[in-house]
Amino acid sequence: MVMWVFGYGSLIWKTGFPYDQKLPGCIKGYRRVFYQGSTDHRGTPDFPGRTVTLEPAEGEICWGVAYKITRKEDEETALEHLEVREKQYDRKEYVDFFTDPIATSPVVSGVMVYIASPDKKLNKNYLGPASLEAIAKQIISAEGPSGPNKDYLFHLEKALLQFGWEDEHVMDLANEVRSLLSDGEHMAA
Numbered sequence: 001m002v003m004w005v006f007g008y009g010s011l012i013w014k015t016g017f018p019y020d021q022k023l024p025g026c027i028k029g030y031r032r033v034f035y036q037g038s039t040d041h042r043g044t045p046d047f048p049g050r051t052v053t054l055e056p057a058e059g060e061i062c063w064g065v066a067y068k069i070t071r072k073e074d075e076e077t078a079l080e081h082l083e084v085r086e087k088q089y090d091r092k093e094y095v096d097f098f099t100d101p102i103a104t105s106p107v108v109s110g111v112m113v114y115i116a117s118p119d120k121k122l123n124k125n126y127l128g129p130a131s132l133e134a135i136a137k138q139i140i141s142a143e144g145p146s147g148p149n150k151d152y153l154f155h156l157e158k159a160l161l162q163f164g165w166e167d168e169h170v171m172d173l174a175n176e177v178r179s180l181l182s183d184g185e186h187m188a189a
Helices: 072-085 132-141 149-162 170-189
Strands: 002-005 021-038 049-069 091-097 108-115
Touching: 002 072, 002 091, 021 091, 021 108, 021 149, 021 170, 049 072, 049 108, 049 132, 049 149, 132 149, 132 170, 149 170
Parallel strands: 002 108
Antiparallel strands: 002 049, 021 049, 091 108
């Protein structure tokens, strides 16, 4: 039995588990948004950071990487790792994965992806939408055991661009964070 996992956030640049194949591509009908609070990696319970989740979006695509795991012991290792790492994400979906966004037939079906739902009863860390400036200010201020929240954003932006993918939400947010950090430096001078 082969297991596939789709990464659309930090899994793109930092996997943390053994895999047999790494396949860049996309899933359809979702978009990546910085709506999930992180109280265990990029923030704290008192000051949550923001990480990405997926929200349904008709006609949109979300670029990322699918990881193929074929050995049973690697699958167990991956699941143990992911259950800890993604514990603040309350849903697992199984989606179709494409390497070509205009293709009608998926390359792989049944790819597992972790999603943080907007249901506050199931996902107490869901922060939801906010203005670009408000999200950027929260990201600038937040830091957790995995490091500053802004590093997560900049790593994601860099990883996407290395594949040649432009994600408007990620790029606009990264530019807003850089602008606010630059303004802060001018005010401090």
